[in-house]
Amino acid sequence: MKHYLKKTALFLLCCSLVFAGTAIPMSANAATGENTTTNQSITSEGETSANIKDITFAPGKDVSQVDFTWYSNNKTSDPEVQIALKSDMTGSEFPESKAKSFKGSKSDGNDGYVSNKVTVTDLKQATEYVYRVGDGTTWSSVNNYTTQNISSGFSFLFAGDPQIGAGGDINKDTTGWVDSVKKVTDKFPTSSFILSIGDQVNNGKELNGQTNELEYDGYFKPEQIKNIPVAAIPGNHEGYGVGHITHFNSPNMSDKYGIFTNNGYESDNSNGTTGNDYYFVYGNTLFMMLNSNDINAEDHKEFMQQAIAANPDAKWRVVGMHHSIYSSANHETDADIAARRVTHPQVFQELGVDVVLDGHDHCYTRSYQMENDQAVSGKDDTSVTDPNGVLYITANSASGSKYYEIQEPNYNNYYEAKKEQDKVPTFSNISVTDKSFTISTYRTDNMTSIDSYTINKTNSHKNVSRIAGQDRYETAAKISQNNWDEAGAAVLVSGQSFADALSAAPFAKSKNAPILLTSNDTLSDSTKAELSRLKVRTVYIIGGTGVVSDSIENSLRNMKLVVKRISGNDRYATSLAVAKQIGSPKQVFIASGEGFADGLSVSSYASLSGSPILLTNGKELSSDILEYVKDNSSTPYVIGGEGVVDDSIVSGLGAERISGTDRYSTNLAVLDKFDGKYDMSNIYLASGNDFADALSGSAAAGEKNAPIVLVGGSDLSNTKNYIQKKLNGVGQITILGGEASIPQNTANELLQ
Incomplete structure (x- = not known):
């Protein structure tokens, strides 16, 4: 099946879809003129200061860097991260005299908070660190971060649509997310990072004039998020306000491609509010993270060509995007998904992408190896060697806040190698070496596997x-x-x-x-x-x-x-x-x-x-x-x-x-x-x-x-x-x- 749509038609289609459902967001207290900062709790378990919350850090440009972000009330002092070897720490006292300090920048965040961003460099592999964030006077509690030895490969965790708030009860959704993160990090303690594929929060209430900041507080609630990097991209529910771009700090972000703004569509005259396309390299793998709210495949192609040209030696090329192209539930027949299904796979195939990780459809789907919109792997394959085509994985909800039903009759069997909807949160562990890429997916109630699939590369020349x-x-x-x-x-x-x-x-x-x-x-x-x-x-x-x-x-x-x-x-x-x-x-x-x-x-x-x-x-x-x-x-x-x-x-x-x-x-x-x-x-x-x-x-x-x-x-x-x-x-x-x-x-x- 091969289709061709004009770019103009895609533009008009996306505009009609987005404008139809977009409302201008307002802070919860905007109508009264109250300061929302004084009305919300800013504390969270494990932090020593009510001035600091929502600490997270992301993979940096390479394995020697990480990019921190946190929210604070302090609008005067410059943000700072101090990091030291854990072996230099005595008891609970942070070893300030032996720590390295890194300073960064700040900007306005949601609801009157300050967003703080700092890049930490020169990290060594297989090393235990301790760190704290603050402003030189007020500090968070001391947190741990252990880098991994990736000389022979690495693993990372893949989460779909936590969407805190989507279930109508923020506390319940947060509890499900906290449970999933704890169980999966306990089972896979040497994971290098979490890849969060969009719709971290729901933002549905924001459309009614309420804030989404409590939803972000729920997303950052798991203590493990202070100990492992999180690479996040925006979903469609993060297309409103400045929450996403001020809560996450992403490396190598484009100033031109993947732009999506509150006016409902891309604009090269704006830096966007949800963050643009970005990439990072981890070990032997190039991760190209696309803001798929921008439906324009040519934009993303230009970005990926630049990322690939800058990193020609990467053994694996992985795309992360929120909107699933090949999925099995409510969104599989959406007009904007059908439009992406026409334009995007050709780009991924041309650029030699190995795997596309996505979400949006709240139902687990693994595609066949897809080439020219046709399945090229066998029906019962769980392992392929030197395959043609691209693998697509759609994640189910990692928190259990919302599930979609598998659509029947299922006329899209042509791309579905595996689909699962048990209405239980799922998480995937992905292991990468020079010769294999294995994705294993688990239901988090009992941590049993529901699917595992391996791509082997045997004959590719290593240099x-x-x-x-x-x-x-x-x-x-x-x-x-x-x-x-x-x-x-x-x-x-x-x-x-x-x-x-x-x-x-x-x-x-x-x-x-x-x-x-x-x-x-x-x-x-x-x-x-x-x-x-x-x-x-x-x-x-x-x-x-x-x-x-x-x-x-x-x-x-x-x-x-x-x-x-x-x-x-x-x-x-x-x-x-x-x-x-x-x-x-x-x-x-x-x-x-x-x-x-x-x-x-x-x-x-x-x-x-x-x-x-x-x-x-x-x-x-x-x-x-x-x-x-x-x-x-x-x-x-x-x-x-x-x-x-x-x-x-x-x-x-x-x-x-x-x-x-x-x-x-x-x-x-x-x-x-x-x-x-x-x-x-x-x-x-x-x-x-x-x-x-x-x-x-x-x-x-x-x-x-x-x-x-x-x-x-x-x-x-x-x-x-x-x-x-x-x-x-x-x-x-x-x-x-x-x-x-x-x-x-x-x-x-x-x-x-």
């Missing part, structure tokens, strides 16, 4: 990285950053026109220089920054002013750089001008100047061997090029079939032709021909559908004597066979370019 920027210019700069700490020279070529650039790789190798890209008229900020970082003194421009204009030269000279241009009257003359800079080569490569693929196929070997790439129009070679080959007594090779380079050129040169049936088989023919010349400890993968990433990577590949494998086309079998034969001897595989160049599912297919 796979991706180098990608927001565009080809930034990608080129990042390739340079990955391979050069400093360079006296850089080669600058057009990122818009391939012809003059094709001959650049061997010349760049001769200068030990990276290849950077530019548009015709404007030098990008990323290219400028990389030239400065490298401390480049001389820039060699390849090509005439028609492809790299005089304004680029002027920009470079304004940076106090020496600029030298190498060019000819056309692309063929330019390739010869570049060749003459290399010296007396033992071999030369002739490739079509009418297309880029064959020149790129040989670029890394031409670079490592110091062999120029000369271009032809396919019918003849210029007399100057013929003379150059003859004078240097170079062994000539023609790259590409008869359709791109005529037999007359091959026979006229006495050359050997290296070719295949298409650009990808030609690439493999080149790699096989010079197989013994490459250092196979590194392999680069680049798109064969565009030239930019492979060209930028050719200089880096030349430095490492590594091959570049072109990826694309409808049949990957020959490319996969080549890579698989080489994997045992390969230490590092580097993917050049983002998901738009080589989708992650394509990379997975090649490497598994």
